[in-house]
Amino acid sequence: MDMYLTIFLTTALTGVGALALGGCLAAAVHSPSDRAVSLLLRFTSGVMLSVVCFDLAADGLEDSGLIPVLCWIMIGYLCTYLLNCWIDKRAHHSHGGHGHSHSHSPKEMCACGRHSLRTAGLVLAAAVALHNMPVGMAIGATFADTALPGHAGHAGILAALIIGLHNIPEGMSISAPLLTSGAKTARAVGIAALSGLPTILGAFLGYSVGTMNPALLGISLSFAAGAMLYVILGELLPESQQLWQNRLGGLATLLGLLLGMALIFSHTH
Secondary structure, eight states: OOHHHHHHHHHIIIIIIHHHHHHHHHHHSSSOOHHHHHHHHHHHHHHHHHHIIIIIHHHHHHHSOHHHHHHHHHHHHHHHHHHHHHHHHHHHHTTOOSTTOOOOOTTTOTTSSSHHHHHHHHHHHHHHHHHHHHHHHHHHHHHHHHTSTTSOTTHHHHHHHHHHHHHHHHHHHHHHHHHHTTOOHHHHHHHHHHTTHHHHHHHHHHHHHSSOOHHHHHHHHHHHHHHHHHIIIIIIHHHHHHHOOOTHHHHHHHHHHHHHHHHHHHHHO
16 A cells, blocks of 8 residues: 555544544534543643653654743644633624623623633634644654665554553543534534644655654744643642542543553553
8 A cells, every 4th residue: 555545544543533533432422521520631631741841842852852842832822822811702702893882691601611612612723723734744754764675664654553441531522612602513523634734744744754854853843732721720730620520630630641541651662
């Protein structure tokens, strides 16, 4: 089979497909409770935190110096914050065309308690998309590396499968707040799936380049780490705390962190 076709099918399945599967799993739970959504967001926060610390930032440090990594993490964080502000403004005021009216429906009211969940889902989808481009480039580079004589032929597929496993809870965490905010199932699952498209594009780019510029790759990974950190610290954890306050939330985050570590280190070692 042509290598480009192999890369396309592998990344489409583990990138787009796994995120869509996560969205379908979230939709299968009819009207999830605040507790269920809170625990899901906490669990996914743990998985994402492990990816940031033990995968993105760690690989960025290998490709770039400490100062560039720290700077680009901050830039990624701030850019995602600005994106959140824009989406939040759109979500809260898109139906408020006549500012003097006081007879808004629940979907038009800025303080209805639902828009923040929709914002979290959309910002997470955007951050996952940002994250998936350098991840796809890394997968493509792994496929290019395995094409060399004497190298393992299945390392690229293994890397994609590991990404696919952690994409499932990410797809659930994207769809769950959107569904809770009133979005239709097809829209919520579609948004989750679309956030995986950059994986395919990144994989093609990574494979075509073969040996990527280490400094450029380090910048991409660091920027993605900053974007993910904002979603974790500025959206998911505060939102989960508002939905349900319980010590089990910390346990859910820990379990997600441990699962993420297991997936990452089982792939790298």
